[in-house]
Amino acid sequence: MSTRTKGERRSVFWTRQVFLSIVLLFMLFPLAWMIVIALRERTADFSSFFGLLSGPFTHTNFTDVLGSGNFDIYFRNSAIVAITVVIGNVLFCSMVGYVIARRKIPGGRFWLVSIVAVMMIPPQVVMIPLYRLMVSFGWIDTFYALIVPFLVAPFGVFLMAQYIRGLPVEIEEAARIDGAGDLGILFRIVMPMSAPMLVVLALFTFLTTWNTFLYPFLFANSSEMHTLTVGLAFYLGNQSVDWGHLMAGASISALPVILLFVLFQRQIIKGMTAGAVKG
Numbered sequence: 197m198s199t200r201t202k203g204e205r206r207s208v209f210w211t212r213q214v215f216l217s218i219v220l221l222f223m224l225f226p227l228a229w230m231i232v233i234a235l236r237e238r239t240a241d242f243s244s245f246f247g248l249l250s251g252p253f254t255h256t257n258f259t260d261v262l263g264s265g266n267f268d269i270y271f272r273n274s275a276i277v278a279i280t281v282v283i284g285n286v287l288f289c290s291m292v293g294y295v296i297a298r299r300k301i302p303g304g305r306f307w308l309v310s311i312v313a314v315m316m317i318p319p320q321v322v323m324i325p326l327y328r329l330m331v332s333f334g335w336i337d338t339f340y341a342l343i344v345p346f347l348v349a350p351f352g353v354f355l356m357a358q359y360i361r362g363l364p365v366e367i368e369e370a371a372r373i374d375g376a377g378d379l380g381i382l383f384r385i386v387m388p389m390s391a392p393m394l395v396v397l398a399l400f401t402f403l404t405t406w407n408t409f410l411y412p413f414l415f416a417n418s419s420e421m422h423t424l425t426v427g428l429a430f431y432l433g434n435q436s437v438d439w440g441h442l443m444a445g446a447s448i449s450a451l452p453v454i455l456l457f458v459l460f461q462r463q464i465i466k467g468m469t470a471g472a473v474k475g
Contacts, residue, residue, distance in 0.1 A: 234258065234443040257444035266419050267445070270427035274449070277342045277423060278405040284347030285401045286394055292348065293356025294382050298368070308357065314350040319410060327414055341415035342423070346405065352397050359393040360386060395463040403453055424449045
Protein backbone atom coordinates (compact mmCIF):
# COMPACT_ATOMS: atom_id res chain seq x y z
CA MET A 197 0.00 0.00 0.00
CA SER A 198 1.35 3.42 -0.97
CA THR A 199 2.44 5.69 1.90
CA ARG A 200 2.02 8.89 -0.15
CA THR A 201 -0.70 11.28 0.82
CA LYS A 202 -3.33 12.48 -1.62
CA GLY A 203 -1.59 15.86 -1.92
CA GLU A 204 1.76 14.23 -2.71
CA ARG A 205 0.22 12.01 -5.37
CA ARG A 206 -1.46 15.03 -6.94
CA SER A 207 1.83 16.95 -6.90
CA VAL A 208 3.64 14.06 -8.58
CA PHE A 209 0.86 13.80 -11.18
CA TRP A 210 1.00 17.48 -12.14
CA THR A 211 4.81 17.48 -12.17
CA ARG A 212 4.73 14.57 -14.59
CA GLN A 213 2.13 16.28 -16.77
CA VAL A 214 4.15 19.51 -16.95
CA PHE A 215 7.32 17.62 -17.82
CA LEU A 216 5.60 15.59 -20.54
CA SER A 217 3.99 18.74 -21.94
CA ILE A 218 7.38 20.42 -22.24
CA VAL A 219 8.80 17.34 -23.98
CA LEU A 220 5.80 17.32 -26.34
CA LEU A 221 6.37 20.97 -27.25
CA PHE A 222 10.00 20.27 -28.11
CA MET A 223 8.95 17.32 -30.28
CA LEU A 224 6.21 19.30 -32.09
CA PHE A 225 8.36 22.38 -32.67
CA PRO A 226 10.02 21.10 -35.91
CA LEU A 227 6.60 20.15 -37.28
CA ALA A 228 5.21 23.59 -36.46
CA TRP A 229 8.26 25.26 -38.04
CA MET A 230 7.75 23.23 -41.23
CA ILE A 231 4.07 24.14 -41.50
CA VAL A 232 4.68 27.85 -40.82
CA ILE A 233 7.37 28.04 -43.51
CA ALA A 234 5.06 26.24 -45.93
CA LEU A 235 2.38 28.88 -45.33
CA ARG A 236 4.64 31.91 -45.78
CA GLU A 237 4.95 33.89 -49.02
CA ARG A 238 8.64 34.67 -48.54
CA THR A 239 11.00 32.92 -46.14
CA ALA A 240 14.45 34.11 -47.19
CA ASP A 241 14.30 37.27 -45.04
CA PHE A 242 13.33 35.52 -41.81
CA SER A 243 15.68 33.54 -39.60
CA SER A 244 13.58 33.19 -36.43
CA PHE A 245 10.32 31.42 -35.69
CA PHE A 246 8.67 34.58 -34.31
CA GLY A 247 9.76 36.47 -37.42
CA LEU A 248 7.98 33.92 -39.56
CA LEU A 249 4.83 34.30 -37.49
CA SER A 250 4.70 38.05 -38.07
CA GLY A 251 4.35 37.98 -41.85
CA PRO A 252 1.41 37.28 -44.21
CA PHE A 253 0.33 33.70 -44.79
CA THR A 254 -0.85 32.00 -47.96
CA HIS A 255 -1.69 28.54 -49.25
CA THR A 256 -0.01 29.22 -52.59
CA ASN A 257 2.91 26.90 -51.85
CA PHE A 258 0.55 23.97 -51.27
CA THR A 259 -1.47 24.64 -54.41
CA ASP A 260 1.73 25.01 -56.45
CA VAL A 261 3.07 21.68 -55.18
CA LEU A 262 -0.22 19.84 -55.67
CA GLY A 263 -0.62 21.38 -59.13
CA SER A 264 2.86 20.49 -60.32
CA GLY A 265 2.92 17.92 -63.06
CA ASN A 266 4.94 15.23 -61.28
CA PHE A 267 3.85 15.47 -57.65
CA ASP A 268 0.92 13.10 -58.13
CA ILE A 269 3.29 10.65 -59.83
CA TYR A 270 5.73 10.86 -56.91
CA PHE A 271 2.91 10.32 -54.43
CA ARG A 272 1.53 7.36 -56.38
CA ASN A 273 4.95 5.71 -56.65
CA SER A 274 5.59 6.12 -52.93
CA ALA A 275 2.18 4.65 -52.12
CA ILE A 276 2.66 1.65 -54.42
CA VAL A 277 6.14 0.90 -53.09
CA ALA A 278 5.27 1.42 -49.41
CA ILE A 279 2.02 -0.59 -49.45
CA THR A 280 3.57 -3.49 -51.39
CA VAL A 281 6.62 -3.63 -49.11
CA VAL A 282 4.35 -3.56 -46.04
CA ILE A 283 2.28 -6.48 -47.35
CA GLY A 284 5.43 -8.44 -48.18
CA ASN A 285 6.98 -7.88 -44.76
CA VAL A 286 3.81 -8.76 -42.86
CA LEU A 287 3.47 -11.99 -44.84
CA PHE A 288 7.05 -13.19 -45.22
CA CYS A 289 8.37 -12.01 -41.85
CA SER A 290 5.50 -13.87 -40.19
CA MET A 291 6.35 -17.02 -42.12
CA VAL A 292 10.07 -16.93 -41.36
CA GLY A 293 9.48 -15.87 -37.76
CA TYR A 294 7.04 -18.76 -37.27
CA VAL A 295 9.55 -21.29 -38.59
CA ILE A 296 12.33 -19.96 -36.36
CA ALA A 297 10.07 -19.85 -33.30
CA ARG A 298 8.27 -23.17 -33.70
CA ARG A 299 10.40 -25.48 -35.83
CA LYS A 300 13.55 -27.31 -34.77
CA ILE A 301 15.59 -26.55 -37.87
CA PRO A 302 19.29 -27.38 -38.14
CA GLY A 303 21.32 -24.46 -36.84
CA GLY A 304 18.26 -22.60 -35.64
CA ARG A 305 20.23 -20.49 -33.18
CA PHE A 306 22.79 -19.74 -35.90
CA TRP A 307 20.09 -18.35 -38.20
CA LEU A 308 18.72 -16.14 -35.45
CA VAL A 309 22.19 -14.80 -34.65
CA SER A 310 22.76 -14.23 -38.38
CA ILE A 311 19.58 -12.17 -38.58
CA VAL A 312 20.73 -10.00 -35.69
CA ALA A 313 24.15 -9.63 -37.35
CA VAL A 314 22.53 -8.52 -40.63
CA MET A 315 20.59 -5.86 -38.70
CA MET A 316 23.93 -4.34 -37.66
CA ILE A 317 25.14 -3.85 -41.25
CA PRO A 318 24.64 -0.25 -42.47
CA PRO A 319 22.65 -0.02 -45.72
CA GLN A 320 25.52 1.90 -47.35
CA VAL A 321 27.69 -1.22 -47.16
CA VAL A 322 25.42 -3.24 -49.47
CA MET A 323 24.57 -0.28 -51.69
CA ILE A 324 27.01 -1.07 -54.52
CA PRO A 325 26.51 -4.88 -54.56
CA LEU A 326 22.75 -4.42 -54.56
CA TYR A 327 22.97 -1.87 -57.36
CA ARG A 328 25.07 -4.24 -59.48
CA LEU A 329 22.54 -6.99 -58.81
CA MET A 330 19.67 -4.80 -59.97
CA VAL A 331 21.63 -3.90 -63.11
CA SER A 332 22.28 -7.57 -63.88
CA PHE A 333 18.57 -8.31 -63.51
CA GLY A 334 17.63 -5.36 -65.72
CA TRP A 335 15.46 -3.92 -62.96
CA ILE A 336 16.89 -0.40 -62.82
CA ASP A 337 14.15 2.23 -63.18
CA THR A 338 11.39 -0.30 -62.43
CA PHE A 339 9.21 -1.07 -59.43
CA TYR A 340 11.00 -4.41 -59.05
CA ALA A 341 14.16 -2.68 -57.85
CA LEU A 342 12.21 -0.49 -55.43
CA ILE A 343 10.16 -3.35 -53.95
CA VAL A 344 11.68 -6.84 -54.25
CA PRO A 345 14.91 -6.31 -52.21
CA PHE A 346 12.88 -5.00 -49.28
CA LEU A 347 10.02 -7.51 -49.07
CA VAL A 348 11.68 -9.20 -46.08
CA ALA A 349 13.45 -7.20 -43.37
CA PRO A 350 15.74 -8.78 -40.74
CA PHE A 351 14.18 -6.60 -38.05
CA GLY A 352 10.71 -7.85 -38.95
CA VAL A 353 11.80 -11.49 -38.84
CA PHE A 354 13.45 -11.05 -35.46
CA LEU A 355 10.45 -9.13 -34.12
CA MET A 356 7.93 -11.77 -35.19
CA ALA A 357 10.08 -14.71 -34.06
CA GLN A 358 10.43 -13.26 -30.58
CA TYR A 359 6.72 -12.47 -30.35
CA ILE A 360 5.53 -15.86 -31.64
CA ARG A 361 7.74 -17.61 -29.09
CA GLY A 362 5.68 -15.98 -26.34
CA LEU A 363 2.36 -17.22 -27.74
CA PRO A 364 0.76 -20.32 -26.15
CA VAL A 365 1.65 -23.36 -28.19
CA GLU A 366 -1.31 -25.41 -26.89
CA ILE A 367 -3.74 -23.73 -29.29
CA GLU A 368 -1.55 -24.64 -32.24
CA GLU A 369 -1.25 -28.23 -31.05
CA ALA A 370 -5.03 -28.51 -30.72
CA ALA A 371 -5.47 -27.16 -34.25
CA ARG A 372 -2.89 -29.64 -35.54
CA ILE A 373 -4.80 -32.50 -33.91
CA ASP A 374 -7.93 -31.30 -35.72
CA GLY A 375 -6.05 -31.62 -39.02
CA ALA A 376 -4.81 -28.09 -39.62
CA GLY A 377 -1.59 -27.72 -41.58
CA ASP A 378 1.26 -25.30 -41.06
CA LEU A 379 -0.21 -22.63 -43.32
CA GLY A 380 -3.63 -22.99 -41.74
CA ILE A 381 -2.16 -22.61 -38.27
CA LEU A 382 -0.12 -19.61 -39.37
CA PHE A 383 -2.93 -17.70 -41.07
CA ARG A 384 -5.84 -18.72 -38.83
CA ILE A 385 -4.21 -18.83 -35.40
CA VAL A 386 -0.72 -17.35 -35.19
CA MET A 387 -1.22 -14.22 -37.27
CA PRO A 388 -4.57 -13.24 -35.65
CA MET A 389 -2.98 -13.71 -32.23
CA SER A 390 -0.01 -11.61 -33.39
CA ALA A 391 -2.20 -8.75 -34.64
CA PRO A 392 -0.78 -6.10 -32.24
CA MET A 393 2.79 -6.87 -33.28
CA LEU A 394 1.81 -7.08 -36.96
CA VAL A 395 0.39 -3.54 -36.70
CA VAL A 396 3.68 -2.35 -35.21
CA LEU A 397 5.63 -4.11 -37.96
CA ALA A 398 3.37 -2.72 -40.70
CA LEU A 399 3.58 0.87 -39.44
CA PHE A 400 7.34 0.69 -38.88
CA THR A 401 7.84 -0.74 -42.38
CA PHE A 402 5.55 1.86 -43.94
CA LEU A 403 7.33 4.70 -42.16
CA THR A 404 10.76 3.41 -43.17
CA THR A 405 9.80 2.76 -46.79
CA TRP A 406 7.84 5.99 -47.20
CA ASN A 407 10.75 8.11 -45.95
CA THR A 408 13.65 6.25 -47.56
CA PHE A 409 15.77 8.22 -50.01
CA LEU A 410 18.98 6.33 -50.78
CA TYR A 411 17.72 3.34 -52.77
CA PRO A 412 14.93 5.13 -54.71
CA PHE A 413 17.53 7.71 -55.69
CA LEU A 414 19.91 5.00 -56.91
CA PHE A 415 17.44 2.67 -58.59
CA ALA A 416 15.10 5.20 -60.29
CA ASN A 417 16.52 7.34 -63.09
CA SER A 418 13.42 8.79 -64.75
CA SER A 419 10.99 11.24 -63.15
CA GLU A 420 8.16 8.77 -63.78
CA MET A 421 9.72 6.38 -61.23
CA HIS A 422 10.77 8.87 -58.56
CA THR A 423 9.22 8.66 -55.11
CA LEU A 424 8.24 11.61 -52.92
CA THR A 425 11.57 11.80 -51.11
CA VAL A 426 13.49 11.95 -54.38
CA GLY A 427 11.01 14.37 -55.94
CA LEU A 428 11.26 16.76 -53.00
CA ALA A 429 15.04 16.84 -53.41
CA PHE A 430 14.59 18.76 -56.66
CA TYR A 431 13.46 21.77 -54.64
CA LEU A 432 17.06 22.02 -53.47
CA GLY A 433 19.03 24.21 -55.90
CA ASN A 434 22.76 24.73 -56.27
CA GLN A 435 22.62 28.34 -55.06
CA SER A 436 19.39 28.55 -53.09
CA VAL A 437 16.63 26.45 -51.55
CA ASP A 438 12.95 26.91 -52.34
CA TRP A 439 11.95 26.54 -48.69
CA GLY A 440 8.28 27.35 -49.14
CA HIS A 441 7.57 24.68 -51.73
CA LEU A 442 9.96 22.21 -50.09
CA MET A 443 8.21 22.48 -46.73
CA ALA A 444 4.78 22.34 -48.37
CA GLY A 445 5.73 19.10 -50.11
CA ALA A 446 7.24 17.72 -46.91
CA SER A 447 4.05 18.57 -45.00
CA ILE A 448 1.92 16.72 -47.54
CA SER A 449 4.27 13.71 -47.52
CA ALA A 450 4.17 13.57 -43.71
CA LEU A 451 0.36 13.56 -43.63
CA PRO A 452 -0.16 9.80 -44.33
CA VAL A 453 2.30 8.83 -41.58
CA ILE A 454 0.63 11.15 -39.07
CA LEU A 455 -2.84 9.85 -39.96
CA LEU A 456 -1.73 6.23 -39.60
CA PHE A 457 -0.24 6.92 -36.20
CA VAL A 458 -3.39 8.70 -35.01
CA LEU A 459 -5.62 5.87 -36.23
CA PHE A 460 -3.50 3.00 -34.85
CA GLN A 461 -1.84 4.53 -31.79
CA ARG A 462 -3.63 2.15 -29.42
CA GLN A 463 -2.50 -0.88 -31.42
CA ILE A 464 1.05 0.48 -31.51
CA ILE A 465 1.18 0.89 -27.73
CA LYS A 466 -0.46 -2.50 -27.20
CA GLY A 467 1.96 -4.24 -29.56
CA MET A 468 5.07 -2.59 -28.12
CA THR A 469 3.95 -3.32 -24.55
CA ALA A 470 3.12 -6.93 -25.35
CA GLY A 471 6.44 -7.35 -27.12
CA ALA A 472 8.27 -5.96 -24.11
CA VAL A 473 6.50 -8.37 -21.77
CA LYS A 474 6.95 -11.41 -23.98
CA GLY A 475 10.51 -10.57 -25.05
